[in-house]
Amino acid sequence: MKYWAYLFGLVLASAACRGIGQNTYNDVPDTAMLAKAFETYREPAIVHRRFKHADIEPLILKRRDGGAFEVTQLGVSVLKKAIYQVKYGQGPKKVMLWSQMHGNEPTATMALMDIFNFLEGAGDGMDNLRNLLKEQTSIYFIPMLNPDGADIYNRRNAMDVDLNRDARAGATVEGRILLEAAKRIQPSYGFNLHDMNIYYNVPGTPNPVTIALLAPAYNAERDINEVRGNAMKIAVGMNRILQGYVPDGVAKYDDTHSPRAFGDNFQKWGASTVLIEAGGYKGDPEKQFIRKLNFIIILNALIEIAQGSYAQYDIAEYEALPFSDSKLSDLLLRNVGASRDSIDYKVDLSINRDEHTVESDYYVRSRITDIGDLKENYGYVDFDADGYHFMPGNVYPKVVKGVGDISPEQAMEWLRQGYYAIQVANAPENRHHSLPLMIFSGRAPTPASPNLGRDANFFLAKDGKPAYAVINGYLIDLSSPPNETFKNYVW
Template identity: 35%
Template structure:
């Protein structure tokens, strides 16, 4: 098994932060030579290239795509790190590439990535276009799926900072899902295999971020790509990159997604799925939405209409400004009682130092 402490040797440091576009990744992609195969699979609404990278010559085919939602870039960074690891020509990388063949679309929605938005240039959510396939990006994804004929699919996303694990004060730093294939949320052989692989990833992540792995909601929607591929009998896994303490640039989360990808591929390559029983998948707590970015306690100091134990919650909006993302707080809710939510940062308005921090962020002016 690979020593995870080596991660920084493979991190692609030329691509960091939340704003990741084709322009940011093309330098690294163009550095890939044999045995990697880089191609343009198609073009977006605004004629940006949609890149695909193939590597490996094993019988087990794994297809993954990232930035289906253009503002969800953490998994793209992790996928580049995975390629960097496979590029290093170690015996471990060579062994994996002898057992698996990977097809990776690092940015499926390059227009949305450029504008830093969930949607494509036609304002369509590509993850609700699996049946209609109305968009050129959806058509590229479908054609690549059919041409590659994968044995496994990884659907790579980010999730918001609001998600926690179960009912605990733990951020959902990484979440997974084996998507449903029917309204009854039943199991099948393919869905069960996806659950086994998720259990394997959770086993590794609990050593690194104990209590910070969640299970995403499995409500069935055939318009979602993961559900649609699961319906076709292909084990499909949803990856959701979430928040790690003070990691708004998602550089630590990126590391945990990379390690998850490695574990999943290693489990597939060596056919170790049965080492991780289905009950371990169901033991992963479901996500809840109990976090806010900033929790103001004793908020009556700032808003005299509130009672003594009332709170105010603030959530950051991610704003693209001069090719970087800035985090701007806005009021989410006022007047709820202490204990209703957790704060990634909790501020006591009776505390002088906390109030100085609030003033530095211009939050009192926002509330007034």
């Protein structure tokens, strides 16, 4: 494929069809209107992150029978799953949005299903917005670019290639589908929709980065031309909305230029491209609140593109956003008393709960990720353990028949007695459980110690008695019933 000729042609075509500010539209939707639209048009079939291609495909195909969209199959993945394009509008401003090129980054795909529902709506006082989009934009959605990865909740495709590092080589069938769509459409705007891990924080604060924004750099020098500058302005409009929902919860993603990445290349090819990374938000493990934020900022950005109103924003406002830091963990214990070789000391412990996918569910396995002076670090749960001492737990001496024979009350009582692990004779076929215990059916868990990389299963003791339990990275106050939803597993 003659990529250089293609890229040069795309740059010229994109520049020719730009036309910022040619239309004025004064009825700008406010945040309350967009939030109401989300609640009205939220797709009820998708309620968790680990949906599969078979869940999304019917939601796409049903659009073929209505008059709002044009649905086209662009090709198939490595494992022969269909990849679709959903087009809305017939206007001169061409916009491309693609989601889930990383299979385990599903938040924007959920939001696109909600946007599809909104665009099909009528008679709700927002038809003027739909008409604006129809007349001024042609929007090309490619939801779930990596269906094979999505089906196993994996970042890479079935060839083990990161699709977002395939813009230059075009080695994957999915990467070529996106490249060919860009060549055919020649967009003026692009939205590269992703998730990032939940451990990014806004620098100097305990706030998770709920949304990271980026106008990717089109060269190593990170120069700003009109194309990238317009992307920065679109991001400013997004940030202004987000500050009303997650004050100080927005940052920029790393803008180091990657010559292999799609966002960087779309920017180079002449499409003002914004990267949206859905991060973390406390109490939102399935990212349903962040799904709402994606719906609002994407829809508002499309409206601002249609009316040209993003041109009002100042690039300096984008540049003032801090870059994401990475000093957040699931649990941070400060000033934990510990002993080793007759040496008593205090130490901070950072603990993360790593997710392991099983079909449409997952369990977590925790580990100690850092030890020492962590004063500049933070936790979703941040606990000052001054006055408490690290205490390994014991394995309950009797074998219990099965998980169903253990009540939550009994589990808590065993924890208060210093037992953190229970052996069961019969492991259930579905090995997930929600009890605040380590449950095993074979070999006993490794004894705990305050060392890097070790499983986080121990007690915080006061006067030699357990006061708190740390079970699989969850902090449990033994003086009251637990208020967590545990994602544990029978080992």
